[in-house]
Amino acid sequence: MKLKSIQIAGFKSFADPTTINFEAGLTGVVGPNGSGKSNIIEAVRWALGEQSVKSMRSNRMKDVIFSGSKNRHPLNRAEVSLLFDNSTHWLQSDFSEVKITRKYYRSGESIYLLNNRECLLREINQLLLDTGLGEGSLSIISQGNVDAILDENLNQRRAVIETAAGVYRYKKQKQESKNRLAETQANVDRITDIVNELQ
Numbered sequence: 001m002k003l004k005s006i007q008i009a010g011f012k013s014f015a016d017p018t019t020i021n022f023e024a025g026l027t028g029v030v031g032p033n034g035s036g037k038s039n040i041i042e043a044v045r046w047a048l049g050e051q052s053v054k055s056m057r058s059n060r061m062k063d064v065i066f067s068g069s070k071n072r073h074p075l076n077r078a079e080v081s082l083l084f085d086n087s088t089h090w091l092q093s094d095f096s097e098v099k100i101t102r103k104y105y106r107s108g109e110s111i112y113l114l115n116n117r118e119c120l121l122r123e124i125n126q127l128l129l130d131t132g133l134g135e136g137s138l139s140i141i142s143q144g145n146v147d148a149i150l151d152e153n154l155n156q157r158r159a160v161i162e163t164a165a166g167v168y169r170y171k172k173q174k175q176e177s178k179n180r181l182a183e184t185q186a187n188v189d190r191i192t193d194i195v196n197e198l199q
């Protein structure tokens with residue numbers, strides 16, 4: 001699976017439709033301070049369903065829409081599409097390319113699309129489940145995240161490493177199963193007591 005390209009229009013500093021293609025190998029984005037490098041990463045997180053406006057360095061969701069400049073009027077819509085190569089069917093979709101699109105209007109209307117078909121955010125979350133791209137994923141690490149991870153205590157840092165290694169999910173499931181077993185044992189004990197009383 002590979003992110004092939006990002007299309008951005010009306011999102012933060014990207015007023016004009018802009019396509020960023022990712023070729024084979026490593027891609028670096030360079031530019032002066034305030035030129036929009038971080039906005040590209042935010043566009044990716046946003047298209048994947050980011051709901052926290054704070055983590056988008058905004059106060060309201062409307063703030064992600066291009067707010068105008070000296071020479072340009074504000075726009076009414078932000079739109080970001082991510083195009084993934086899915087030839088290995090790493091995402092559970094029959095398509096060999098998967099396009100995820102998010103649109104947001106100043107009126108507050110929000111639209112998600114999968115390969116140009118309107119869908120619910122739940123469908124996108126379902127598609128991304130266990131791929132390392134979903135909510136809270138460590139695929140995108142911001143500058144703030146690095147500081148936070150370094151400041152954490154050993155147990156918290158271990159949880160981050162276990163999440164990245166895919167172990168944390170199983171630990172969580174194991175704990176949930178243990179809790180269910182304990183509940184079931186308590187029920188068995190209660191029923192055994194009742195049976196003993198009746199005998």
Ligand code: ATP
Binds near residue numbers: 012066068
């Ligand atoms: P640095 O190197 O300092 O981290 P950067 O290249 O990562 O900077 P960004 O933080 O991505 O830059 O972009 C900040 C720019 O985006 C600012 O100029 C800001 O005015 C602009 N910007 C943010 N939101 C909007 C918006 N809604 N409309 C127009 N411009 C916006």
